[in-house]
Structures are given as structure tokens and as C-alpha cells.
Amino acid sequence: MVDFDELVEKVITGEIKLHQVERYTNGDKRLATEIRRRALEKKFGVSLENIGHYSIDPERVIGKNIENMIGVVQIPMGVAGPLKINGEYVKGEFYIPLATTEGALVASVNRGCSAITAAGGVKTTIIDDKMTRAPLLKCPDARRAREVAEWVKANIEYLQEKAVSKVTRHGKLRDVKPHIVGNNLYLRFEFETGDAMGMNMVTISSEEIMNVIEEEFPDVKYLALSGNLCVDKKPNAMNFINGRGKTVIAEAIIPREIVEKKLKTTPELIAEVNYRKNLVGSAQAGSYGFNAHFANIVGAIFLATGQDEAQITEGSHGITLAEVTPEGDLYISVTMPSLEIGTVGGGTRVPTQREALSIMGVAGGGEPPGTNARKFAEIIAGAVLAGELSLLAAIAAKHLAKAHAELGR
Numbered sequence: 001m002v003d004f005d006e007l008v009e010k011v012i013t014g015e016i017k018l019h020q021v022e023r024y025t026n027g028d029k030r031l032a033t034e035i036r037r038r039a040l041e042k043k044f045g046v047s048l049e050n051i052g053h054y055s056i057d058p059e060r061v062i063g064k065n066i067e068n069m070i071g072v073v074q075i076p077m078g079v080a081g082p083l084k085i086n087g088e089y090v091k092g093e094f095y096i097p098l099a100t101t102e103g104a105l106v107a108s109v110n111r112g113c114s115a116i117t118a119a120g121g122v123k124t125t126i127i128d129d130k131m132t133r134a135p136l137l138k139c140p141d142a143r144r145a146r147e148v149a150e151w152v153k154a155n156i157e158y159l160q161e162k163a164v165s166k167v168t169r170h171g172k173l174r175d176v177k178p179h180i181v182g183n184n185l186y187l188r189f190e191f192e193t194g195d196a197m198g199m200n201m202v203t204i205s206s207e208e209i210m211n212v213i214e215e216e217f218p219d220v221k222y223l224a225l226s227g228n229l230c231v232d233k234k235p236n237a238m239n240f241i242n243g244r245g246k247t248v249i250a251e252a253i254i255p256r257e258i259v260e261k262k263l264k265t266t267p268e269l270i271a272e273v274n275y276r277k278n279l280v281g282s283a284q285a286g287s288y289g290f291n292a293h294f295a296n297i298v299g300a301i302f303l304a305t306g307q308d309e310a311q312i313t314e315g316s317h318g319i320t321l322a323e324v325t326p327e328g329d330l331y332i333s334v335t336m337p338s339l340e341i342g343t344v345g346g347g348t349r350v351p352t353q354r355e356a357l358s359i360m361g362v363a364g365g366g367e368p369p370g371t372n373a374r375k376f377a378e379i380i381a382g383a384v385l386a387g388e389l390s391l392l393a394a395i396a397a398k399h400l401a402k403a404h405a406e407l408g409r
């Protein structure tokens, strides 16, 4: 029999640590969640009533998605669409779930979707698809580092068989890009990861590969599983140039009448604002975001669908282009080099997030594996294009401040 109040007191005094509560609830994770929250309420004299309202089952997420759980945070979720997409993996009209507290954001993406769909839709193209991990090896000197790198390059299939296939069915080692700095060897491994974003998969696989390399080269020291050239969760030129996750491009041509009627401006002004703001302004700022607000749309979709929120960093990298066509219409595109997303694994298992994925028809694994994640990447790129189009138009028409005064305060 568990004495709730006694356990709460023991958590408050520190006699029982936050992560040890399950040991005293016979493994009941929901009860442990309540005890931790109650302990915080009492300790700080606050009410955590709203954090305590949820439908997510702690039994399903503790130990897979969260530790020391005390409840949930709720973020309002809206939907933008329909957005017509003519992709390589998706065709049709889609509604995009967006979790945000920034008033005017969903309206903006919705307006972009409306303009693009009226114009015939967005064309999306997947340029590359890989997940990377770059372990660090300390070698006696640069020549030895080069020898090891050459051996690894020549033994990709062997490493797949000897190491990777032992720990994953969907993970496939496809290439390695070595970088040598002094006596340091960084092996930037590239993997196919099916419908998973893939970071656990490639991390576990890379450790197996390191074991094989250490056996093969006893004079080389495996120092760190991530040598920071992966690059995960940090702004960087590596992913911007070489890609990570999905590298995807979305393009549309918006007829002049639609730009004028729905977006209240002209193709010329959008192109000029884009050039002077997103290209010149970003260059002067030393930014990797040659765009207006990829992060807004990527962030809102990531939160809605259970993606790793720290990877919004690389998802915000990329370039928006806008040109006036010879016919006087607007060509607009977004190039997203590093969209790290999945439809299985990680936070996509959480029921609310899975439901959000299901709105777009991309929850779970695809047939063949990998196709669902690619569909999802195309939908995200289309939504990002919609957001860029609408915000650029609002800035060109000098409507930005007014929109946020009306919808954001």
C-alpha cells in the first residue's frame, strides 16, 4: 500500500530523489508523476493544476520519451490549408497542424496556402536523404588518420554487415565523409534511416562501427561518439552545404492577379524585399537563414508532430528565392538543406503528436520504408513556402505590424 502524502514529504526533503519515486509506487508511473508534481506544489507553494491535466499515459512515455515526469505543457494547435502539393511522394491537398502561441502565424501560413493552392499548387523535390553521425578518433598522426579513413571508405559494406545490421533493420550505412584535423579523424557517417529521423539508430550503429575500427587499428583511440561534425542541434555551415536529414526544395509560380488580390502587393515588391532582406540582409548578419521565418513553420510543425525540437535549429537553415517571371508572375522557392524529421520513433509515438501526423496521412512507417518521412518532408517544405510567401507579402505591403497588432496582442 502506497502512502501518497508520506512519499510527497520524502520527495520534498530529498530523502527520495525525483527519479526514484517509481521504486516506491510499485512501478506505477502515473502515481509517481502525481507525487512529483504534488511535491513541487507543496515545496514552492504553487498550483500546477493545468500541468496536471493530460490524456497522455505516463506508462507509455516515461522511460522512452521523458524522465521525472510531472505532467504536460499544452500549446494551442491550429491548422492551415488546404495546400495543394505536387510532390514526388505526395500529391493532393493537405492540412498542416501548427502548434504555436504566436498570433498571426497560422493565419499567415493559411494565407500562403490559399494563394499557392489557387495558383495550382507547390512543386516539391527531395534532393537528398541521409542522417549523419561523426565519431572522433585520436590517431598517432595525420598520416595514420588518412590510412584509417581510406580503410573505412573501402569497407562500407563490411561495416554495414559486421556492425550496423547487428543493431537495426532499417538503418543502412551508405557512405562516409572523413575530415582530418591534425591527429584527429572525424568520420562523418551517412545512413539511410527509413521513416525514422534516425539519431538513436545512427548513434547506436556508430558505436558498433567504432568497436570494429578499434579492433582493426589498436593504435587509434576512439574518443567521442559525436565529434561535432555530425552536426546535430547547432547552427553550422556543414549541414547547410552538405545537407542532413532531408534536403528538400519547394517551388511555386503565383500569377500576378493572385499576388495582387490575395497578398495585397506585387511580384516586383516581393522579389525586391526578398533580395534586400533575405539575401543581402542575411549576408550582412552572417546568418544561415537566408529566409524570413523558416523557424516559425518548422518549429510549429515539429512541436505538433513530435519531432526533436532542438533540430529546429538546422531546420531553420535555408534560402528563399523570389523572382518576377518573364510573364510578370512571381516565382518563389524555399531550399531547405537540413530537415531532420521522422514519422516513426521518438516523439512521434506520443498519441497527440501521432494524431497530428495522421491529419497529413503520414503517421507511422511507409511502404516501402522511408516514403512516409519523405512525404512529410515535402508537406513541411510546402508549408514553409506558404509562410515565406505570406510574410514577405505582408512586409512588402507594410502589413506586418498591423497584422500582429490585430492578431497577436
Ligand SMILES: CC(C)(COP(=O)([O-])OP(=O)([O-])OC[C@H]1O[C@@H](n2cnc3c(N)ncnc32)[C@H](O)[C@@H]1OP(=O)([O-])[O-])[C@@H](O)C(=O)NCCC(=O)NCCSC(=O)C[C@@](C)(O)CC(=O)[O-]
Pocket: 102, 104, 105, 106, 107, 108, 109, 110, 111, 112, 114, 262, 263, 264, 292, 293, 296, 387, 390, 391, 394, 399, 400, 403, 407
Ligand atoms: C495576417 C494576414 C494573413 C492577414 O492578411 P490579409 O491579406 O489582410 O487577410 P484577408 O482577410 O484578406 O485574407 C486573406 C487570406 O489570409 C488568410 N487569413 C486571414 N486572416 C486569417 C485568420 N484570422 N485565420 C486564418 N486565416 C486567415 C486566409 O487564407 C485568407 O484567404 P481565404 O482563405 O479566406 O481565401 C497577413 O497580414 C499576414 O500574413 N501577415 C504576416 C504575419 C506573419 O507571417 N507572421 C509570422 C510571424 S513574423 C516573425 O515571427 C518573424 C519575423 C518577422 O520577425 C522575421 C523577420 O525578421 O522577417
Ligand SMILES: NC(=O)C1=CN([C@@H]2O[C@H](COP(=O)(O)OP(=O)(O)OC[C@H]3O[C@@H](n4cnc5c(N)ncnc54)[C@H](OP(=O)(O)O)[C@@H]3O)[C@@H](O)[C@H]2O)C=CC1
Pocket: 167, 168, 169, 170, 171, 193, 194, 195, 196, 197, 198, 199, 200, 201, 202, 203, 204, 232, 308, 342, 344, 345, 346, 347, 364, 365, 366, 369, 370
Ligand atoms: N542518441 C542520440 O545521440 C540522439 C537521440 N535523439 C533522439 O532520438 C530519437 C529518434 O531516434 P530514431 O533513431 O529516429 O528513433 P528510434 O530510436 O525510436 O528508432 C526507430 C525505431 O523504429 C523502428 N522502425 C519501425 N519501422 C520503421 C521504419 N519504417 N523506418 C525506420 N525505422 C522503423 C526501428 O527499428 P530498426 O532499428 O530495427 O530498423 C527503430 O527501432 C528522438 O527521441 C530524438 O530526440 C536525438 C539526438 C541525438
